[in-house]
Amino acid sequence: MAAAGVLLMLATGACSRGGSDEQSDPFDATAGVAVDRELHDRLPESVRNKGFIRLVTDASYAPMEYFAADGRTIIGFEPDLAAALGEVLGIRAEMVVGPFSTALDDVVAGTYDGVLSMMTDTAERREQADFVNYFHTGTSIVVQRGNPQGISDLNSLCGKVVATEKGTFQETMLRRVQKTCGDRSMTIADFPTNADALVQLRTGRAAAVLNDFPAAMYLATGSRTSAFFEMASDEQYEVSLLGIAVSKESSELRDCLRAALDRLITSGVYTELLTRWGLNSGAIPTAMVNGQPAEPAAG
Amino acid sequence: MRLRQGRRQEGARTSSRLFATYAAASLVPVVALAAVMMQGYQRDAAEQGESQGLAQAAVIAEMAIGPALGGEEASGARGGGLTDGLSASQTEGMHRATEHAIFHGLVLRLRVRSFTGRVVFSDDGSTSGGVPVADPDFQAAANGGSRAKVLNGDVDVIRVLQPLITSASGQSIGVLELYLPYEPIAKQLREQVTSTWWRMGGGLAALYLVLALLAWWTTRSLSRYAARQEHSAQHDALTGLPNRAAFRARAETVLAGAARDGGRGAVVLVDLNRFKEVNDTLGHLAGDELLQVVATRMRAALGPENILARLGGDEFAAVLPGLGAVEAMALLATVREQASEELVLNGVPLRIEASFGVALYPEHGTAYQQLMHHADAAMYQGKRGTTGIVLFSGAGAGHPHQWLMVQAELRHALERDELVLHYQPKVGLPGGEVRGLEALVRWQHPHHGLLPPGEFLPAAEHSGLIVPLTEWVLRRALADQLCWTATGQDWALSVNVSARNLEVPGFPRFVLDLLAEVGTPAHRLILEVTETALVSDMDTAVRAIAQLGASGVGISVDDFGAGYTGLSQLRGLPITEIKIDRAFVADVAHDPQSQAIVRSVIELAHGLGSRVTAEGVETPEVCQWLAGVGCDEAQGYLFGRPVPWPQVGPVPVVPSTEVEEVRR
Structure with a gap:
């Protein structure tokens, strides 16, 4: 398997070196991205035939993924990453809006080819799907500007109402904390989207919302949101890997995505995209599957 | 007068036309400004109306429609809209959220559209109608933009198309089509526009008023300035009379009118006598004052129907329309009389005489130039004579044009020796013996015969020919004197010398050299100078007189009393003889005033150590009187007319008995 991995690397490298179809576009800043025929050919036949994959996302999580001013276009780091991956693979990687809580189930059911929605790679979820890791981050506590409820850490959430997006890693975190609260019971209100949870916080119906650190930072510093939100502390809880959830049935797709991500990392496009969205702190050195570098994944 | 009024009316017309142009020209930018501002303001108002509509629609969408359509069903699951x-x-939920607003007319029509244009909800339940999907406003709303448009119909409506956003994540799921009443907004805007109209209209009207006032003021100043300029271009600054150009224009108008209508009239040129003396002795300011006084007097005497102008210097001109020779002469006599009334300048009382030359039209011509020439000729004739007012008398007058010819011929005359000298004796009183002869020049003209000095001396004086002429006379007379000396007569020789001679540097030297040349003692020559010579350019003349006098040449003051000789000017000069002007002598036998003057002059002359000679003695009576009061010498027809010297004969003896009578 290791040999195969090496072969793969060599093959892709050879292909890249000898590729006659490599075009450099002077008008594209990410011109290092080029179609890798070898990877393309390794894609599942169905994907190759239709020419695209559909990745489900909940576009309420700036700056990772959110709606542009037109209310229809999804923008953010993850749409950019998907596009770059698609370019390497020679297919279109479409972002499709869907509820986060059912996203994994939809992928397992085959509705979508994957979840690209800042999904934390947890052991529990690995039972359902494989994760192509592309980022790592911890969780921060977002409160109203001025922190009127005096939230300082996770324990201080006891006795408060905390809003969260349904089905997220943060929800499971809260459930764990909830159990330690004792008689100062914590009320967890879950909502279909992260935006809905933030509405609760903005309108004072919730004391806090747990967000991944980049999203929390964006809220606390963005021009439209910083007047209403801040982070309770700089602390990041439970730093974890995040990944594109892919059905266990589609190991070819999973490996191709990992290889394509590696290509982006080595070519610098990955860093470029992180820089554009101010997410360099979450960079990972190499693409992994389920937290393991290429060899174990390939094995 | 009519002419001037006409011109004023014309000026006023030009001025008001200019004002109208200014007013119209300034109205253009004011109106343009108003139009541009109003258009801009109306556009702003319309945009304001649209943005009010958008704001209302945004509130309605966010507060009523969003929540009604929101919830789990709408969020995320409906990625496709x-x-x-x-x-x-x-x-x-939609019905509940909107029914009251619809019922109360706050919203006139409401449609929820999918991106494909399908009507999924409407206020009245219908699923048809609405904006076509291809409409740019719909497309804009489908792509996240909001558009408002005012629809004018029976009721003004504002139509708003905007994205339908129902979730906190900002996802747009369709297009909201709203029709809101525009009347309240429009009413408010109309009120704003109206009040702006009034304020701006008032401001612009005030601005225009200011501009119009400025234009009025400017045109008025301009037309006044133009009138002043025109006046000063046509008038003499000193006297306020029309100037030469204006006179010519007016005179030509009058002449043209006369030629057309067969009218008549007179053209008059006026020249003040001895004005130069006033200027020289009393100064230019006095001269100017004199001109003003004389101009005012003549203007008053002429009356408004006649034109009077100052041509320059001491020269005036007049046109007397409608007057024949007799009336013109009568009027001019009055003018002359009034103009020459005594006036006081710098404390000096004086009387200024004027010479008038008159030419009549159509008798003497109809053209301006011609009439002016004739009047000029007549005036010069008058200057030489005593009448003062001379009517042009055709040929023979000392026409200024003829002067040029006279000057030319005189040059030849000197060369060809056409001039002759006649002599008039001066006799001693009371004895009656001839004491001296005064040389008087005549011109034996090849065509015109013997001409008196009056015919050519003015021209000579004018041209500078007087200098060679005087030299010629001196030379010839001294030669003649030699002749009569040879026959045993010891008569002294008197020669008239003009002021111009005295002004020529080296004249005394010339005389003395000539005397030496012919070998005549200086005291046998007497140079007669006029009073004018003593006052004009005094320095040179006085120095010449002093030099000649010092050399023994006799100096005689001719025509004393006729001019304005200041007595102070006689002081210090070597005057050997004073000749009393014939004007005082003529009636001295009867007029006590003349007698007083003559007596005083005699006394004055004797006091200065001079001889006294009376001019123009024509009767024995006068001669006796003069002898009686101690006059030294006499001259006149009584003793002989000017003749060639060989014909100077014995003079009549004056009876001494009558002298006694006069004395009594």
Whole structure:
């Protein structure tokens, strides 16, 4: 398997070196991205035939993924990453809006080819799907500007109402904390989207919302949101890997995505995209599957 | 007068036309400004109306429609929008959220559209109608933009198309089509526009008023300035009379009118006598004052129907329309009389005489130039004579044009020796013996015969020919004197010398050299100078007289009393003889005033150590009187007319008995 991995690397490298179809576009800043025929050919036949994959996302999580001013276009780091991956693979990687809580189930059911929605790679979820890791981050506590409820850490959430997006890693975190609260019971209100949870916080119906650190930072510093939100502390809880959830049935797709991500990392496009969205702190050195570098994944 | 009024009316017309142009020209930018401002303001108002509509629609969408369509059903799950329509609960929620606003007319029509244009909800339940999908406003709303448009119909309506956003994540799921009443907004805008109209209209009207006032003021100043300029271009600054150009224009108008209508009239040129003396002795300011006084007097005497102008210097001109020779001469006599009334300048009382030359039209011509020439000729004739007012008398007058000819011929005359000298004796009183002869020049003209000095001396004086002429006379007379000396007569020789001679440097030297040349003692020559010579350019003349006098040449003051010789000017000069002007001598036998003057002059002359000679003695009576009062010498027809010297004969003896009578 290791040999195969090496072969793969060599093959892709050879292909890249000898590729006659490599075009450099002077008008594209990410011109290092080029179609890798070898990877393309390794894609599942169905994907190759239709020419695209559909990745489900909940576009309420700036700056990772959110709606542009037109209310229809999804923008953010993850749409950019998907596009770059698609370019390497020679297919279109479409972002499709869907509820986060059912996203994994939809992928397992085959509705979508994957979840690209800042999904934390947890052991529990690995039972359902494989994760192509592309980022790592911890969780921060977002409160109203001025922190009127005096939230300082996770324990201080006891006795408060905390809003969260349904089905997220943060929800499971809260459930764990909830159990330690004792008689100062914590009320967890879950909502279909992260935006809905933030509405609760903005309108004072919730004391806090747990967000991944980049999203929390964006809220606390963005021009439209910083007047209403801040982070309770700089602390990041439970730093974890995040990944594109892919059905266990589609190991070819999973490996191709990992290889394509590696290509982006080595070519610098990955860093470029992180820089554009101010997410360099979450960079990972190499693409992994389920937290393991290429060899174990390939094995 | 009519002419001037006409011109003023014309000026006023030009001025008001200019004002109208200014007013119209300034109205253009004011109106343009008003139009541009109003258009801009109306556009702003319309945009304001649209943005009010957008704001209302945004509030309605966010506060009523968003929540009604929101919830779990709408969020996320409906990534593709409203293609499948609304659920029953959503429809019910929409009705509940909007029915009151619709019922009360706050919203006139409401449609929820999918991106494909399908009507998934409407206020009245219909699923047809609405903006076409291809409409740019719909497309803009489908792509996140909001558009408002005012629809004018029976009722003004503002139509708003905007994205339908129902979730906190900002996802747009369709297009909201709203029709809101525009009347309240429009009413407010109309009021704003109206009040702006009034304020701006008032401001612009005030601005225009200011501009119009400025234009009026400017045109008025301009036309006044133009009138002043025109006046000063046509008038003499000193006297306020029309100037030469204006006179010519007016005179030509009058002459043209006369030629057309067969009218008549007179053209008059006036020249003040001895004005130069006033200027020289009393100064230019006095001269100017004199001109003003004389101009005023003549203007008053002429009356408004006649034209009077100052041509320059001491020269005036007049046109007397409608007057014949007799009336013109009568009027001019009055003018002359009034003009020459005594006036006081710098404390000096004086009387200024004027010479008038008159030419009549159509008798003497009809052209301006011609008449002016004739009047000029007549005036010069008058200057030489005593009448003062001379009517042009055709040929023979000392025409200024003829002067040029006279000057030319005189040059030849000197060369050809056509001039002759006649002599008039001066006799001693009371004895009656001839004491001296005064040389008087005549011109034996090849065509015109013997001409008196009056015919050519003015021209000679004018041209500078007087200098060679005087030299010629001196030379010839001294030669003649030699002759009569040879016959045993010891008569002294008197020669008239003009002021111009005295002004020529080296004249005394010339005389003395000549005397030496012919070998005549200086005291046998007497140079007669006029009073004018003593006052004009005094320095040179006085120095010449002093030099000649010092050399023994006799100096005689001719025509004493006729001019304005200041007595102070006689002081210090070597005057050997004073000749009393014939004007005082003529009636000295009867007029006590003349007698007083003559007596005083005699006394004065004797006091200065001079001889006294009376001019113009024509009767024995006068001669006796003069002898009686101690006059030294006499001259006149009584003793002989000017003749060639060989014909100077014995003079009549004056009876001494009558002298006694006169004395008594």
